[in-house]
Amino acid sequence: MIVVASKNGRVGIAAAVDVLRRGGSAVDAVEAGIIPVESNPEDHSVGYSGYPNLIGEVELDASIMDGLTLAAGAVGAIRGYEHPISIARKVMEELPHCFLVGTGAERFAKELGFPTRDLLTEDARRVWHQILEEKAPEVYGQRMKYLDSIRRFVKITADPEKPNETVNFLAQDVKGNIACGVSTSGWAWKYPGRLGDSPVIGAGNYADNRYGAAACTGRGEMAIRCATARSIVLYMKMGLALAEAGREAFRDLDALVDPFAGSMNAVALAPDGSHAAFSNMPEATYIYMTAEMGEPVEAARIFVPPAKPLP
Numbered sequence: 001m002i003v004v005a006s007k008n009g010r011v012g013i014a015a016a017v018d019v020l021r022r023g024g025s026a027v028d029a030v031e032a033g034i035i036p037v038e039s040n041p042e043d044h045s046v047g048y049s050g051y052p053n054l055i056g057e058v059e060l061d062a063s064i065m066d067g068l069t070l071a072a073g074a075v076g077a078i079r080g081y082e083h084p085i086s087i088a089r090k091v092m093e094e095l096p097h098c099f100l101v102g103t104g105a106e107r108f109a110k111e112l113g114f115p116t117r118d119l120l121t122e123d124a125r126r127v128w129h130q131i132l133e134e135k136a137p138e139v140y141g142q143r144m145k146y147l148d149s150i151r152r153f154v155k156i157t158a159d160p161e162k163p164n165e166t167v168n169f170l171a172q173d174v175k176g177n178i179a180c181g182v183s184t185s186g187w188a189w190k191y192p193g194r195l196g197d198s199p200v201i202g203a204g205n206y207a208d209n210r211y212g213a214a215a216c217t218g219r220g221e222m223a224i225r226c227a228t229a230r231s232i233v234l235y236m237k238m239g240l241a242l243a244e245a246g247r248e249a250f251r252d253l254d255a256l257v258d259p260f261a262g263s264m265n266a267v268a269l270a271p272d273g274s275h276a277a278f279s280n281m282p283e284a285t286y287i288y289m290t291a292e293m294g295e296p297v298e299a300a301r302i303f304v305p306p307a308k309p310l311p
């Protein structure tokens with residue numbers, strides 16, 4: 001039994017492992033691990049206190065996948081609900097669909113009785129104002145009227161520190177079943193309605209008991225274009241070892257012509273419980289914890305240098 005997560009999953013990994021110790025499923029563990037991250041006011045890339053879009057709304061994306069059945073659920077651009085991972089799980093379990101977005105996702109959450117919450121904290125609101133004022137004064141104050149011109153400012157207004165962080169959780173339960181989950185507030189100062197890779201099954205998240213699981217953080221547009229999570233699992237299916245499968249998927253990213261190319265990271269888990277993580281940035285880390293461990297270990301990601309320097 002093991003849980004593997006991106007580093008910001010530290011606030012939830014013990015809860016996830018505890019679920020596994022009590023005989024819970026990998027899907028239960030992934031959800032239990034992500035919920036505390038979504039509630040963490042210190043994390044401005046996920047859930048409550050996530051950085052907003054260009055017009056000051058916090059739009060959240062999440063997905064979950066069960067490697068036993070290949071069932072999946074996702075929500076995108078959902079506002080006013082603190083735990084999109086739980087709503088994504090309900091999409092997977094209650095609907096004949098995989099993916100709800102925007103007002104449809106909000107309607108579904110309301111029907112199921114999920115509580116609403118104002119997700120924009122004072123801290124996030126202050127930074128949002130500050131960055132717009134400093135970097136896009138032409139837009140600041142006119143944002144509701146001039147979405148067309150705002151589009152030009154998406155790149156320069158993104159907080160350079162945290163444009164597309166996210167949380168990843170992978171788990172394997174006592175029966176050997178694998179699941180994966182991802183949750184994010186996406187690219188800070190994004191164009192309203194923008195979806196990254198996190199809610200897109202195959203791009204930011206994929207699990208298949210037979211071959212393994214993978215999940216991504218970083219510039220989601222790149223993972224969408226290369227289907228990165230599914231690629232890692234598919235490369236394992238085709239016979240590559242875990243580390244080589246990740247490297248191959250990252251080499252795929254190098255082929256992209258992308259003036260906004262940025263950091264890309266992935267965590268991956270094989271059916272035998274072995275794991276690895278990858279980054280195109282040096283010195284990146286991830287965490288893991290088994291049922292026998294008292295606390296998580298932080299381990300180095302495999303550095304896969306990009307073929308071209310990142311802009």
Ligand code: GLY
Nearest residue numbers: 164186196218220
């Ligand atoms: N990887 C998260 C995002 O691009 O939104």
